Amino acid sequence: MNTVLILGGYGAVGREAAAALAGVPGTRVIVAGRNPGRAAPVPGTVAMRVDAADPADLARALDGVTTVLMCAEIDNARVAHACLKRGIGYVDVSASHDLLAGIGGLDDVARASGATAALSVGLVPGVTNLLARVRAERAPSTELRVGVLLGSGEHHGPAAIAWTLDGLGTLEGSWTMNFPVPYGSRVVHRFPFSDQYTLPGTLGVPAVRTGLCLDSRLLTRLLAVAGRPAAARLLRRGRVRSLLLGALARFHFGGDGFAVTVTSGEGEGDGEGGVSFSGRRQSRVTGRAAALLIRDLPALPPGVRHIEQLVDPIAFLTELASDGFDLLLGPDGR
Structure with a gap:
């Protein structure tokens, strides 16, 4: 059983990813946030209150989790370190270069535990x-x-x-x-x-x-x-x-x-x-891209990498496009 914890899961991107992952066989999806009672539930998922800014609360939430999807910007490098040290896969949809660079410094931690961290995931x-x-x-x-x-x-x-x-x-x-x-x-x-x-x-x-x-x-x-x-x-x-x-x-x-x-x-x-x-x-394509990558994460090599280093670009984009998007590769497209 692949248990996915989505931090910031009640935002637009988190909800899209949760909905896509809920339909994947053998996947349990936990949608987490500081105030889950204020948000509409995502069908097929489990709600959990988690304050990712609190290290103790985060540690509790990570028990039994195999993959974390980060859909918020809350000290992401610290959260990623907590996941990778435990051997938990980590996927981040953040768009801030400084934040991603901080996570990139955790490559040794990920390799030591055999975990994979995927960055630059989304649109x-x-x-x-x-x-x-x-x-x-x-x-x-x-x-x-x-x-x-x-x-x-x-x-x-x-x-x-x-x-x-x-x-x-x-x-x-x-x-x-x-x-x-x-x-x-x-x-x-x-x-x-x-x-x-x-x-x-x-x-x-x-x-x-x-x-x-x-x-x-x-x-x-x-x-x-x-x-x-x-x-x-x-x-x-x-x-x-x-x-x-x-x-x-x-x-x-x-x-x-x-x-x-x-x-x-x-x-x-x-x-x-x-x-x-x-x-x-755009929130839909980001959530769907994250869901596709999480599905394939167990087969990817350990370490911290950006999406273009992890997947075949045409195969990934073609599958993503089949979900209602348009991919144009030009006259030499294959």
Whole structure:
């Protein structure tokens, strides 16, 4: 019996992963959070109150668990260490580079216990990492460009909204990329997604740039304005930040679609040569990707690795796409 503990399991991603895992034979799913009584139950799963910030409470929750899926950012390196030291598999959907780097330092702990830790699991990073590997293997280049288009109408939790606001204005630059129908050509603005920091090391590509746009062209232009240094500083002020977070949590504009595209450098592969993945509800694809990886985790080698180092990218993306998403590998797709 594979017992999976999902920390932060009542968020959008955690619920999607729990629903997918609940249907896997021989899998027991525990959905955990600090206040499970406030959330609707996930059918086919067991609810548990767990405060991951409390080491004693975490230790109690890990008894009998074979795999932990981390869907929150609560001292993740400490949580990962507690899991790996016990020989418990660990999967993390976090998108913060500093956090992932901290977990990466636990490779010796994982190897010693025979456990596997999988990082960069989800849409961004995750699907983008796999597309980047496909593109790098097909068309070696000195630079990869990753374009991310997100639906501005999808509901996101306060932590995700705050993370996005904090990323605005940290990097300069923009460029044009082609996304699958119905989006077409869009301007993406440089954004500090974690894959641009990890992919040079895992794929051996000298440079990787990641950019963000929204399905609404108007909101993308506002995003660019908000990313200017003066505006970004203003958005980080306490009261302004609180008011904006509250407004963004209540009001949604646009749809819930997403698309990610990877090309080889500026002006290269923006048409037929690019590879892309698209669909609806980014939280759904992240949860489903995590569920697929957890299913295969026992057969993967021990150690701490990013998703593109663990799975065959085309096989994984093809299976993920069969769940209602679209994978475009270009004219040479296999």
